[in-house]
Amino acid sequence: MDREAELAIIRRAFAKQVMASVGVHDPATEGAFACVSRERYLGPGPWPILRIAGYVPTPDADPVYLYDDVLVGIVPERQLNNGMPSYHALMISAAGVRAGDHVVHVGAGLGYYSAILQHLAGGSGKVTAIELDPELARRAAEHFADAANVEVVQGDGGVIPFEAADVIYVNAGATRPADIWLDRLKDGGRLILPLTAKKTLSGSTSIIRHGAVFRIERRGDDFHARRISPVGVYPCEGGRDPVSEAALDAALQAGGAEKVTRLYRSDDIPAERCWLRAPGWSLAYT
Numbered sequence: 001m002d003r004e005a006e007l008a009i010i011r012r013a014f015a016k017q018v019m020a021s022v023g024v025h026d027p028a029t030e031g032a033f034a035c036v037s038r039e040r041y042l043g044p045g046p047w048p049i050l051r052i053a054g055y056v057p058t059p060d061a062d063p064v065y066l067y068d069d070v071l072v073g074i075v076p077e078r079q080l081n082n083g084m085p086s087y088h089a090l091m092i093s094a095a096g097v098r099a100g101d102h103v104v105h106v107g108a109g110l111g112y113y114s115a116i117l118q119h120l121a122g123g124s125g126k127v128t129a130i131e132l133d134p135e136l137a138r139r140a141a142e143h144f145a146d147a148a149n150v151e152v153v154q155g156d157g158g159v160i161p162f163e164a165a166d167v168i169y170v171n172a173g174a175t176r177p178a179d180i181w182l183d184r185l186k187d188g189g190r191l192i193l194p195l196t197a198k199k200t201l202s203g204s205t206s207i208i209r210h211g212a213v214f215r216i217e218r219r220g221d222d223f224h225a226r227r228i229s230p231v232g233v234y235p236c237e238g239g240r241d242p243v244s245e246a247a248l249d250a251a252l253q254a255g256g257a258e259k260v261t262r263l264y265r266s267d268d269i270p271a272e273r274c275w276l277r278a279p280g281w282s283l284a285y286t
């Protein structure tokens with residue numbers, strides 16, 4: 001058997017395991033994970049894998065090591081990683097990307113998950129992949145140089161204008177939704193929004209990030225919200241403000257995110273209906 005045929009089998013097994021680990025039955029997302037080559041987007045190996053003891057390089061450049069549910073360092077010195085496949089499987093499945101969709105990917109890194117989104121949106125759909133870091137954006141653009149339906153844009157995904165989107169898939173931790181993510185979400189569109197806050201552990205100076213991911217669906221002028229996962233992720237630069245962060249930290253510590261049903265673009269919702277209320281926006285129970 002030639003190496004590509006062998007890797008195709010490995011990818012299919014990987015896709016099955018990734019879906020099983022989050023308990024999701026979604027043949028389309030599984031198919032995308034089975035088809036897209038992770039090694040094509042991560043540059044030449046060996047690759048640094050984040051293990052309990054820190055980054056450990058793979059023994060060699062065999063791509064088999066990438067078909068595991070692991071974080072792979074992209075810029076290890078900044079703890080900037082290619083995300084955990086099972087996390088993305090759950091999030092991408094929740095986003096419900098359909099053929100023909102316009103997907104905006106904020107925090108695209110080197111483009112591996114943009115390619116998964118591209119696969120799901122198909123030839124009739126398109127992906128706008130936005131990455132803040134100029135070098136990562138340049139490398140991602142190279143990866144999609146031959147793709148007519150993926151545009152890589154370097155800049156701040158919280159302010160860069162984009163065409164109205166069916167799905168906005170955010171991969172960096174914000175403290176609040178950027179206005180443009182809500183403004184440019186089509187009716188019926190889905191926003192995957194990771195919200196994170198810093199927490200100082202009591203009796204220690206260490207800081208950890210804690211957070212929750214919400215799936216926001218626009219229905220007319222309403223934004224329906226559902227918490228889909230806990231999260232700790234690289235920060236979204238420009239997408240963080242201290243007042244929202246303090247409100248988020250308090251809400252996360254109090255619990256109850258799973259009862260949230262609505263996102264409002266206002267802060268005049270009665271306090272008893274709110275999980276989180278910060279200037280200009282709220283996450284509420286009704």
Ligand SMILES: C[S@@+](CC[C@H](N)C(=O)[O-])C[C@H]1O[C@@H](n2cnc3c(N)ncnc32)[C@H](O)[C@@H]1O
Pocket residue numbers: 074080081082083084106107108109110111112113130131132133136155156157158171172233234235236237238239
């Ligand atoms: C957790 S990394 C994920 C990268 C990629 N999705 C992956 O899994 O390989 C988060 C990425 O978001 C980018 N980022 C942070 N703030 C951003 C912003 N405001 N707009 C666009 N990208 C941003 C970072 O440079 C980083 O590449």
